[in-house]
Amino acid sequence: MAENMDEKKIIFSGIQPSGALTIGNYLGSLKNWVELQDEYNCYYCVVDQHAITVPQEPKMLRKNTLEILAVYLAAGLDPEKCTLFIQSHVPAHAQLSWVLSTMTYMGQLNRMTQFKEKSQKGEGNLNAGLFTYPVLMAADILLYNADLVPVGEDQKQHLELARDLADRFNSRYSDTFTVPDGYIPKLGARIMSLQEPEKKMSKSAEDPNSYILILDDEATIKRKFKRAVTDSIGIVKYTDEQPGIKNLITIYSSFSNMSIEEIEKKYEGKGYGEFKEDIGQLVADSLAPIREKVEYYLDNKDELERIYREGAQKAEKASRRVLSKVYRKVGFIQR
Ligand code: AMP
Ligand code: TRP
Numbered sequence: 001m002a003e004n005m006d007e008k009k010i011i012f013s014g015i016q017p018s019g020a021l022t023i024g025n026y027l028g029s030l031k032n033w034v035e036l037q038d039e040y041n042c043y044y045c046v047v048d049q050h051a052i053t054v055p056q057e058p059k060m061l062r063k064n065t066l067e068i069l070a071v072y073l074a075a076g077l078d079p080e081k082c083t084l085f086i087q088s089h090v091p092a093h094a095q096l097s098w099v100l101s102t103m104t105y106m107g108q109l110n111r112m113t114q115f116k117e118k119s120q121k122g123e124g125n126l127n128a129g130l131f132t133y134p135v136l137m138a139a140d141i142l143l144y145n146a147d148l149v150p151v152g153e154d155q156k157q158h159l160e161l162a163r164d165l166a167d168r169f170n171s172r173y174s175d176t177f178t179v180p181d182g183y184i185p186k187l188g189a190r191i192m193s194l195q196e197p198e199k200k201m202s203k204s205a206e207d208p209n210s211y212i213l214i215l216d217d218e219a220t221i222k223r224k225f226k227r228a229v230t231d232s233i234g235i236v237k238y239t240d241e242q243p244g245i246k247n248l249i250t251i252y253s254s255f256s257n258m259s260i261e262e263i264e265k266k267y268e269g270k271g272y273g274e275f276k277e278d279i280g281q282l283v284a285d286s287l288a289p290i291r292e293k294v295e296y297y298l299d300n301k302d303e304l305e306r307i308y309r310e311g312a313q314k315a316e317k318a319s320r321r322v323l324s325k326v327y328r329k330v331g332f333i334q335r
Contacts, residue, residue, distance in 0.1 A: 010043070010147050011041070011043065012042075012043045012140060013029060013044055014137075015029065015046065017068045018203065019064065020213045021213065022201050022203045023191060025152075026075070027191055029150060029152055030071070031075070033072075033150055043082070043146070043318075044077060044083070044085075045085055046072075047140065048086055049094065054130070065086060067294070073293065074289075079310065079311065083318075087140070096323055100165050104132075135165075137158050137161075137162065138158075138162035141159075142166055143323065144319065147178055149181070152185075156184070163180060173330070176322075176329060187253060191251060193205060195228070196210065197229060212224055212283060214287055215291050215294060218288065221283055222284060228248060238250075249264070
């Protein structure tokens, strides 16, 4: 954007504080954020307003919000390099969301698979926020004129809506928003459940054996991998016929930076027992330093507070500029 004096391209992404983070969140999203922070002007948000589209215990929401910010920092995000903030601290997200919602077709929202899945779970009392959630996500992204949005595979459809709305606004009024692109990793974009490898690993799943949390301790991580569902074929091979093993190889590769071929070769002629033992150790060793740092930040809440306050200030400044441009274009009178 011409108005942006900073030459760097812009990134926006966020994670909902709706529970503790899994290695799916880490590999699909957060790990890439860290790699991108040197080259881009990054805004990374804890999207608490998204989280309340399903019922949240207020105390837990507060805890999870701070914990996720601590995980961001522990994973290597540097508040000197990027803007780390909490969504509800920056009112422009909800404000832009309203304007964009008036340009979003009901049919588009009806087709969103995440909404369909959540509503089919039969949770009853479906709320309007769950339905319009992708509009808020579009507002998050467009407010900063993000060029790139690093997310896992499951967010593709939501991202498409953000692109659509940017186009629609630009052509109805005049060029305002950058049309964002997704940044989806080749490997790790869809980490599967350890118990039902045909389903995505999710922090809201009922069975804790189906996911590994970033903050799980070593014994828990090893135990969960030991119990991971595999098959009776008995060969460590990356193939659709062996979805459990395929998922474990993906996780192994993402944490070790070894290629799939190297991993298959390493375990040639060996059973699943040894493979599971090793992957448990690898993942536990990789996550241990993150866990330690998270503990540090949770013990030093004043430091967290300073970081999210500064982040909110920076985000507010950038977002206010874009919001007032939008308000002007739609015909709202300036104060
Ligand atoms: P959420 O937990 O829904 O807020 O997701 C936060 C980020 O993690 C998004 O970019 C998701 O695409 C990503 N993510 C969530 N679950 C997985 C998974 N099982 N595999 C890969 N990425 C995931
Ligand atoms: N909807 C995303 C998820 O569930 C979280 C999210 C909200 C997000 N706003 C965003 C991701 C903006 C990227 C950019 O994972």
